[in-house]
Amino acid sequence: MIETPYLLFLGDAPDMLAAKVAIGIRDWRPDHAVGQISLPGCGADLGLTEMTLEEAKAAGAKTLVIGVANRGGIISPAWKEVLIKALEMGYDIASGLHNLLRDEGDLVAAAQTHGGTLHDVRVPTVGYPIANGVKRTGKRCLAVGTDCSVGKMYTALAMDAEMQKRGMKSTFRATGQTGILITGHGVPLDAVIADFMAGSIEYLTPDNDADHWDLIEGQGSLFHISYSGVTMALVHGGQPDALILCHEPTREHMRGLPGYSLPTLEELRDTALPLARKANPECQVVGISVNTQHLGEEEAVAYLKEVEDRMGLPAVDPYRHGAGRLVDALAAI
Amino acid sequence: MIETPYLLFLGDAPDMLAAKVAIGIRDWRPDHAVGQISLPGCGADLGLTEMTLEEAKAAGAKTLVIGVANRGGIISPAWKEVLIKALEMGYDIASGLHNLLRDEGDLVAAAQTHGGTLHDVRVPTVGYPIANGVKRTGKRCLAVGTDCSVGKMYTALAMDAEMQKRGMKSTFRATGQTGILITGHGVPLDAVIADFMAGSIEYLTPDNDADHWDLIEGQGSLFHISYSGVTMALVHGGQPDALILCHEPTREHMRGLPGYSLPTLEELRDTALPLARKANPECQVVGISVNTQHLGEEEAVAYLKEVEDRMGLPAVDPYRHGAGRLVDALAAI
Numbered sequence: 242m243i244e245t246p247y248l249l250f251l252g253d254a255p256d257m258l259a260a261k262v263a264i265g266i267r268d269w270r271p272d273h274a275v276g277q278i279s280l281p282g283c284g285a286d287l288g289l290t291e292m293t294l295e296e297a298k299a300a301g302a303k304t305l306v307i308g309v310a311n312r313g314g315i316i317s318p319a320w321k322e323v324l325i326k327a328l329e330m331g332y333d334i335a336s337g338l339h340n341l342l343r344d345e346g347d348l349v350a351a352a353q354t355h356g357g358t359l360h361d362v363r364v365p366t367v368g369y370p371i372a373n374g375v376k377r378t379g380k381r382c383l384a385v386g387t388d389c390s391v392g393k394m395y396t397a398l399a400m401d402a403e404m405q406k407r408g409m410k411s412t413f414r415a416t417g418q419t420g421i422l423i424t425g426h427g428v429p430l431d432a433v434i435a436d437f438m439a440g441s442i443e444y445l446t447p448d449n450d451a452d453h454w455d456l457i458e459g460q461g462s463l464f465h466i467s468y469s470g471v472t473m474a475l476v477h478g479g480q481p482d483a484l485i486l487c488h489e490p491t492r493e494h495m496r497g498l499p500g501y502s503l504p505t506l507e508e509l510r511d512t513a514l515p516l517a518r519k520a521n522p523e524c525q526v527v528g529i530s531v532n533t534q535h536l537g538e539e540e541a542v543a544y545l546k547e548v549e550d551r552m553g554l555p556a557v558d559p560y561r562h563g564a565g566r567l568v569d570a571l572a573a574i
Numbered sequence: 575m576i577e578t579p580y581l582l583f584l585g586d587a588p589d590m591l592a593a594k595v596a597i598g599i600r601d602w603r604p605d606h607a608v609g610q611i612s613l614p615g616c617g618a619d620l621g622l623t624e625m626t627l628e629e630a631k632a633a634g635a636k637t638l639v640i641g642v643a644n645r646g647g648i649i650s651p652a653w654k655e656v657l658i659k660a661l662e663m664g665y666d667i668a669s670g671l672h673n674l675l676r677d678e679g680d681l682v683a684a685a686q687t688h689g690g691t692l693h694d695v696r697v698p699t700v701g702y703p704i705a706n707g708v709k710r711t712g713k714r715c716l717a718v719g720t721d722c723s724v725g726k727m728y729t730a731l732a733m734d735a736e737m738q739k740r741g742m743k744s745t746f747r748a749t750g751q752t753g754i755l756i757t758g759h760g761v762p763l764d765a766v767i768a769d770f771m772a773g774s775i776e777y778l779t780p781d782n783d784a785d786h787w788d789l790i791e792g793q794g795s796l797f798h799i800s801y802s803g804v805t806m807a808l809v810h811g812g813q814p815d816a817l818i819l820c821h822e823p824t825r826e827h828m829r830g831l832p833g834y835s836l837p838t839l840e841e842l843r844d845t846a847l848p849l850a851r852k853a854n855p856e857c858q859v860v861g862i863s864v865n866t867q868h869l870g871e872e873e874a875v876a877y878l879k880e881v882e883d884r885m886g887l888p889a890v891d892p893y894r895h896g897a898g899r900l901v902d903a904l905a906a907i
Contacts, residue, residue: 372800374831435771436764438803466810466853467705470771473796474803498707501852515845519834520799 243335243360243425246272247306248297248327249287251279252320254309260285262337263308265423269398269413273425275300277308280319285309294327304360306422307336316345324348328357335360337418362421363429365441372439372478374520379449382571383481384459384530385513387503389468389496391489392532392560393459394420399564400485400571401456407568410453414445416475420458430460431471438471442478454571455479459487463512464504465495476513477520483571484513484524486554489532490544506552527570529556576668576693576758579605580639581630581660582620584612585653587642593618595670596641598756602731602746606758608633610641613652618642627660637693639755640669649678657681661690668693670751695754696762698774705772705811707853712782715904716814717792717863718846720836722801722829724822725865725893726792727753732897733818733904734789740901743786747778749808753791763793763804771804775811787904788812792820796845797837798828809846810853816904817846817857819887822865823877839885860903862889 249263257264266274267287276292279285287308292300305327311317316324316338324334324342328351336342342359343349352359382400384393397413398420404411413420415427428441446455457479461468486509495501504512510526517524529548533541541558548556555566582596590597599607600620609625612618620641625633638660644650649657649671657667657675661684669675675692676682685692715733717726730746731753737744746753748760761774779788790812794801819842828834837845843859850857862881866874874891881889888899 374799374834431767431769433768434764435766435768435804435807436801438768439800463806463849464852466707467772468769469810469849470803470805470807471768472803473806474768477799477802501707504852512848516796516802519797519837 243422244303244333245425246275246302247304248292248294248302248332249274249277249289249308250305250323251277251283251285251287252307252309252311253280253282254285256284259309260287261310262306262419262422263287265419266306266308269402269423275302278323280323294323294330294332298330298332302332304333304335307334307338311338316340321345321347325351328352328355331355331357333358333360335362335422337362337422339363362418363432365429365433367444369433369437369441369444371436372443377443377446377448377480378451379453379455380482381446381455381457381479382483382485383457383475383479383517384485384487385472385476385509386459386462386487387464387506387509388462388489388492389465391487392530393487396485396487396530396559396564396567397456397458398423399559400567403564403568404454409568409572410450412453412455414455414457416442416445416458416460427458430474431468435470438474439478442475443480446479457481462495463516464509466498466501473516476517480520481517481524482521483527483574484517485528485530485567486510486526487530487532491535506548510552525574526554527574528554528567530567531556531558533558533561576755577636577666578758579608579635580637581625581627581635581665582607582610582622582641583638583656584610584616584618584620585640585642585644586613586615587618589617592642593620594643595639595752595755596620598752599639599641602735602756608635611656613656627656627663627665631663631665635665637666637668640667640671644671649673654678654680658684661685661688664688664690666691666693668695668755670695670755672696695751696765698762698766700777702761702766702770702774702777704769705776710776710779710781710813711784712786712788713815714779714788714790714812715816715818716790716808716812716850717818717820718805718809718842719792719795719820720797720839720842721795721822721825722798724820725863726820729818729820729863729892729897729900730789730791731756732892733900736897736901737787742901742905743783745786745788747788747790749775749778749791749793760791763807764801768803771807772811775808776813779812790814796849797842799831799834806849809850813853814850814857815854816860816907817850818861818863818900819843819846819859820863820865824868839881843885858907859887860907861887861900863900864889864891866891866894
């Protein structure tokens with residue numbers, strides 16, 4: 242559990258693309274961010290109040306969150322200066338970087354001296370159980386994709402936001418470092434030991450009220466040969482009542498795998514649903530989320546209509562048109 | 575790579591059931607074992623020459639292999655006495671126990687003083703890559719099961735032995751601690767970090783001669799909700815040309831999962847084959863291996879015939895009747 246609110250550290254990020262984590266926090270948990278702090282030459286701007294460490298502290302900030310991916314995986318001396326000063330002032334630090342805060346001697350020393358916590362959210366800190374498959378109370382929705390990086394996290398976050406707006410009971414359940422930094426907790430599934438993957442998802446989505454929905458962040462794809470095992474653990478450990486199929490229609494091959502073509506949405510449905518029903522016989526596919534960012538508006542609308550007619554399920558781009566119809570579909574089961 | 579030959583340590587094992595690892599080595603790699611060593615009260619006997627550490631050393635033994643599962647996960651003082659003496663004499667030690675040799679200070683100290691190696695085969699020692707899905711030369715066969723512990727390792731070992739006898743090119747590829755101790759190397763897949771599972775299997779089964787077969791040890795089951803992700807990584811990382819379906823017909827529910835019934839062999843075939851073809855479009859299901867240990871001979875023969883007729887594939891119990899027909903099926907593709 243990472244203490245909120247945050248001050249978002251943008252460092253010397255060259256552009257907004259590098260600031261994915263910070264953007265996610267600003268968009269999905271704006272109450273978590275009191276402001277942003279940049280170094281000279283920073284090319285990213287979230288449009289939040291630019292603050293010094295002192296100003297953010299006065300505004301209540303508890304944790305300095307590294308909101309950018311750095312180049313070459315190095316925590317530079319320029320970054321260190323800010324991070325160490327933050328620890329001296331009583332901040333915790335949270336990071337999803339590949340190179341860990343805990344491997345930096347000077348950060349560890351400063352954290353120990355000043356009683357701060359270094360959160361490396363890529364590294365599991367819980368001893369997860371082996372999955373036992375016992376039926377849990379409450380409901381769960383899992384986003385599964387035809388490929389990696391097709392919008393599964395965005396879909397779950399958008400559905401959670403819509404459900405909150407409607408006064409429904411829901412929780413976004415993060416399974417990757419960006420999601421964990423956005424919400425402050427979760428399971429870094431890709432770093433969990435094989436035998437405990439499904440158990441970590443059972444742990445993440447425990448018994449709940451009968452009308453509560455966990456929106457589980459998907460990872461990988463059952464069709465992505467590098468990461469399909471991770472996805473499988475979500476399908477079985479998540480015990481989903483509902484699946485949302487996610488797709489990006491312009492992709493020419495599976496991400497990072499030239500020569501591997503994407504499955505169709507039908508193939509995804511016909512593979513994922515029978516597998517999911519092993520863990521939850523009541524599971525249904527309730528809707529389709531399409532990432533239409535590379536299509537024009539007219540093209541996107543036509544594509545969504547074609548998919549909707551073909552599959553007999555609501556097909557939406559939650560980024561363009563909102564997640565309302567996906568939530569309607571969830572609410573109906 | 576564990577140095578051979580071995581002296582097999584049986585400790586104070588209560589019975590033969592506890593000596594699964596030692597039995598596996600005796601049965602599948604008899605040339606690896608110069609003899610056995612037991613403590614007073616040992617209820618297991620492999621029928622090998624009982625030797626002192628000195629006698630085995632004189633016979634060429636390089637590694638003392640812990641061939642038994644211990645109770646309560648504790649390496650007892652009585653065991654320690656033998657293990658430390660072995661290290662003092664220049665042995666390495668290999669173990670698949672949950673509690674690690676490397677966590678025992680006195681063993682570590684003795685190993686360092688005398689230049690010995692402690693092999694904890696449950697723990698990966700290689701930084702595996704992320705799977706890249708590039709097509710590899712040579713052929714691969716993977717055993718997949720309707721459940722865990724239905725005879726997948728036995729099937730692969732029996733096929734490998736038969737292929738060696740016929741002068742075919744084959745290698746058994748271990749993916750669990752027993753298999754690793756039997757052959758001296760492999761990947762402890764259930765202990766690999768999620769993101770690297772499929773990559774570890776690519777690493778284990780590299781390019782080879784066009785007529786060489788890797789017989790990959792299966793793990794878990796696509797239908798076992800606790801471990802299905804591990805199995806999925808084998809199906810995709812293994813890039814199999816051939817699948818063998820493994821089944822135990824008397825089991826009443828999935829191992830460790832009361833309330834979860836086993837899939838049919840048809841369901842296993844129809845789930846595993848399309849997934850495997852994502853990694854290798856040429857993949858075929860070539861045969862069925864049935865563990866008939868709980869059936870009488872007549873009942874077993876009748877069951878195998880029924881399965882063979884129903885599935886249109888050779889169905890054998892390699893323990894009762896040999897793996898010859900499964901190898902015939904492999905050789906035919």
